[in-house]
Amino acid sequence: MSIKLSGSVRLGLGLAGLVLFFGLWEAAVQSGLLPSGMVPAPSSLGPAWLDEVRGGFWQQAILDSLNHYLLGLLIGSVLGAGLGILCGMLGLLDSLLEGIVRLLRPVPGLAWVPFAILWFGLSTAGATFVIAISVFWINFYAAHSAVRGVDPELYELASAFGHGSFVGRLFKIVLPASAPGIMAGLRTGLGQGWMSVVAAELFGVPGIGARMMQASSLLATDVVVVYMLTMAMLYAITDFLFGFVRKWVLRWQP
Amino acid sequence: MNGADVVASLHDVGLSHDGGAHFVLRHVSLTLARGEFVALLGPSGVGKSTLLRVLMGLMHPTEGQTGGSACTAGAGAHATRRSRAMVFQDARLLPWRSVLRNVMFGLEGLHLNKNEKKARAQEALRLVGLEEVADRLPRRLSGGQRQRVGVARALTVDPDLLLMDEPFGALDPITRTSLQEELQRIWQQTHKTVLFVTHDIEEALRLATRVVVLAGGPPAGITGEIVLDMPQRNPDSPAFRTYAARLRAMIAGEPDPGGEAYWRSAEI
Numbered sequence: 285m286s287i288k289l290s291g292s293v294r295l296g297l298g299l300a301g302l303v304l305f306f307g308l309w310e311a312a313v314q315s316g317l318l319p320s321g322m323v324p325a326p327s328s329l330g331p332a333w334l335d336e337v338r339g340g341f342w343q344q345a346i347l348d349s350l351n352h353y354l355l356g357l358l359i360g361s362v363l364g365a366g367l368g369i370l371c372g373m374l375g376l377l378d379s380l381l382e383g384i385v386r387l388l389r390p391v392p393g394l395a396w397v398p399f400a401i402l403w404f405g406l407s408t409a410g411a412t413f414v415i416a417i418s419v420f421w422i423n424f425y426a427a428h429s430a431v432r433g434v435d436p437e438l439y440e441l442a443s444a445f446g447h448g449s450f451v452g453r454l455f456k457i458v459l460p461a462s463a464p465g466i467m468a469g470l471r472t473g474l475g476q477g478w479m480s481v482v483a484a485e486l487f488g489v490p491g492i493g494a495r496m497m498q499a500s501s502l503l504a505t506d507v508v509v510v511y512m513l514t515m516a517m518l519y520a521i522t523d524f525l526f527g528f529v530r531k532w533v534l535r536w537q538p
Numbered sequence: 539m540n541g542a543d544v545v546a547s548l549h550d551v552g553l554s555h556d557g558g559a560h561f562v563l564r565h566v567s568l569t570l571a572r573g574e575f576v577a578l579l580g581p582s583g584v585g586k587s588t589l590l591r592v593l594m595g596l597m598h599p600t601e602g603q604t605g606g607s608a609c610t611a612g613a614g615a616h617a618t619r620r621s622r623a624m625v626f627q628d629a630r631l632l633p634w635r636s637v638l639r640n641v642m643f644g645l646e647g648l649h650l651n652k653n654e655k656k657a658r659a660q661e662a663l664r665l666v667g668l669e670e671v672a673d674r675l676p677r678r679l680s681g682g683q684r685q686r687v688g689v690a691r692a693l694t695v696d697p698d699l700l701l702m703d704e705p706f707g708a709l710d711p712i713t714r715t716s717l718q719e720e721l722q723r724i725w726q727q728t729h730k731t732v733l734f735v736t737h738d739i740e741e742a743l744r745l746a747t748r749v750v751v752l753a754g755g756p757p758a759g760i761t762g763e764i765v766l767d768m769p770q771r772n773p774d775s776p777a778f779r780t781y782a783a784r785l786r787a788m789i790a791g792e793p794d795p796g797g798e799a800y801w802r803s804a805e806i
Contacts, residue, residue: 437630443596444624445644445695452647460634536634536675 324506329513332506341495346514349481349491352408353518356415356484357477363416364423364473365466371424372431373450373458385424393418394483406488414484419473426469430462464537467530474526478519545699545731546570546593546606546622552757553588554600561600562588564757568750570606570699575725575732575769577746579739579785584758586735590701593733594624606699616649623692625702629684631676637687638663638672644695662694663687665724682713689721693728702734706741718744722769739785743770743778751788762788 289297306326312318313325324332336342371378393414404410438457442448447456485493492511499507552564562585570576580586591597592604606621623644631640641659650658663669666686676684685705692700706714722745725732736742742749743766750763764785770778787793 437626437628438632440596441626441630441632441643444594444622445691446620446647447643456643456646457632460632463634538677 321503322505324509328506329510332504333510336507336510342510342514345490345492345495345511346518348408348489349485349493350518352411352415352484352489352491353477353481355408356412356480357419357473359412360416360419360477361423361470361473364420365427365469368424368427368469369431369454369458369462369466372428372434372462373454378428389421393480394486397483397487400484401487408489410487411481411484411489411491415477415480418480418483419477422473422476423466423469426472427462427466430465430469431458433465434458434461463533467533471523471526471530474522475519478515478522481515543572544569544606545572545574546733547604548589548592548599549603549605551589551592551599551602551604553585553592553597558600561757562755563592563752563759564601564755565759566602566752568760570731570733572698572731573729575734575745575747577742577749578733578735578752579742579749579789580737580752580758581789582737584752584755586737586752587703589752590624590703590733590735593699594622594701618649619696620644620648621697622699622701623695623697625685625688625692625700625705627704627707629676629681629688631684631687631691633676636673636675637668637679640676640687641691641694644691648695658694658696659690662690665693665727666690666720680713681709682717685709685717686720689724693724693730698731700730700732702732704735704737707736707738714741721745739782739789740773742785743781744773745769749781749785751785753789754791761791 309318309323310326313320313323333342367381371381396414396417400410400413404413434457438461439448439453442453442457447453481491482493482496485491486497488494488497492515496508496511499505499511547567547569549567551566552561554561566589568589578586578589588597592599593606595604631637632643635643638656638659641662642655645655645658648655660669660672663672666689668683668686668690671679671683676687679687688705692702706717709717718741724730734742734745746766746769748763748765751761752758753761762784764781766781770781772778
C-alpha cells in the first residue's frame with residue numbers, strides 16, 4: 285500500500301533522510317563506533333573541501349574531468365545513438381553487426397583502459413575514449429530499440445505522402461518518433477558517464493578520479509569523500525540541465 | 539470514356555503476398571473516371587484496403603497492370619501537387635506535429651515556399667472547418683476532428699485521386715453521419731475523384747455515384763457494380779432499398795435480384 289504524498293512533503297522527507305544519514309554517521313564516528321581512520325566524520329569534510337579549494341585542486345579537477353566527461357559523452361552519445369538508429373532502420377546492417385555487437389557489448393569500459401593508454405597515452409584523449417565507450421552502448425541500445433518500436437504504419441504514411449526515401453523516413457518519422465527513447469538513453473548515459481570518469485582517470489590522467497586515487501593512496505579519506513560528493517553534485521547538475529533539453533525536445537508529449 | 543478522363547485504372551490485377559502461391563486478389567479490373575465518387579464495398583478482410591494500396595502505389599501487383607498518373611504530378615522537382623493522396627482509417631496523425639504541420643506533411647518536398655505551404659494547409663483546414671484548432675496537438679482533438687485533419691492533409695496536396703480507407707469506420711454514428719455529409723459537400727466543392735473503401739452498404743449508397751463490390755475468395759474479385767444517378771440520401775426510399783438488396787446479393791455471390799428485390803424482401 286502506498287500513501288500519496290505531495291511534492292513538498294516528499295522533498296522535506298528526502299532532506300530529513302539526508303540529515304538523519306549524516307547525523308548518524310557523525311555520531312557513529314564521534315562515539316568511536318566507526319574508526320575515524322577508516323571513515324571520515326562528516327564534520328571534517330568542510331575543512332577538507334576548503335583546503336582543496338584554496339589549493340585550487342578542486343576547481344582544476346572539476347575542469348579537467350568536465351572536459352573528459354563532456355567530450356566523451358558527446359562522442360559516445362552521437363556515435364552510439366547514430367549507429368543505433370541506422371541499425372534500427374536498416375535490417376541488413378543490423379544483421380551484419382549483430383555478431384560484433386554481441387562480442388563487444390559485455391566488455392566493461394574499465395577493460396579498455398590498457399588500450400586507451402596504449403593508443404592515446406596518459407592524455408585527455410585516453411580518458412575521453414574510455415568514457416565514450418561506456419556511454420556508447422547505452423545510447424546504441426536505447427536508440428536501436430526506440431527505432432525498432434516505431435509504428436510501421438507511420439512508414440506507410442510517409443510513403444503515401446512522398447517521404448518514402450531513407451532520408452525522408454529518417455527525418456520525418458524515425459527521429460521524432462523515437463525521440464523519447466533516444467532521450468532516455470542520453471539521460472542514462474549522462475549518469476554512466478560520471479561513473480566512468482573515475483575509471484577513465486584511474487591511470488593518472490588528471491581530474492576528479494585521479495585526485496581521488498591520490499587522496500586514497502595517502503589515506504586522506506575525507507578528501508575522497510569530498511570528491512565523491514562533488515561527483516554526485518555534478519551529476520545532479522547535468523541531469524537537471526538535461527531535463528530542460530528533454531522537455532523542450534519532447535514538448536509535444538503529455 | 540477517353541484516356542484523358544481516366545484518373546487511375548487496374549487491368550487484370552492479381553496480388554499475392556507469397557510470390558504467387560496464394561492470391562488475395564485476382565483478375566481485378568477497375569477504371570476510375572475524373573470526378574467520380576466510387577465506393578469500394580466488401581466484407582471485412584476481403585482485400586479492399588490492399589486494393590487501395592495498389593492504387594496508391596504502396597504495393598505492387600503480382601500480376602496485371604496499373605494505369606494512371608504517377609505519384610507526383612507535374613514536372614518532377616517542380617511539382618506543386620501529388621497525384622494521389624490517402625486518408626487512413628486511424629487518421630494516422632503525427633503526435634509531435636501541430637494540426638497545421640500535420641496538414642503540411644504532404645506539401646513538404648513539393649516546389650512551394652513556406653508561405654505557400656502554410657496558406658494551402660490553412661485553406662484545407664478551412665475546408666474541413668478546423669482552422670481554429672490549427673495550433674493544437676492531435677491528442678487534444680476528438681476522433682472526428684482527427685479524421686477531418688486526415689482529410690485536410692490529403693486534400694491539401696491537390697490530388698487527382700483521393701483514396702479513403704474506411705475513414706469513418708471507427709467513429710460513433712453521429713460523428714460519422716456528419717462527416718459523411720461534410721465529405722459530400724467537399725466532393726461537390728472540389729470535384730475530386732474519390733475511391734472510398736467501406737463495408738457499410740448504407741454508407742456506400744449515401745456517398746457514391748458508383749458502388750463496386752469486392753467479394754468472394756480468396757482470391758477476391760469484383761462481383762458487381764451499380765452506377766447511381768446521384769448519392770442516395772434517403773435510406774427509407776424504395777430506390778435505396780432496391781440498391782441495398784442488389785449490393786447484398788453481390789456481396790453474397792448470389793444472382794442480381796434486379797429491381798424486384800425491394801418487393802421480394804417485402805413479401806418475406
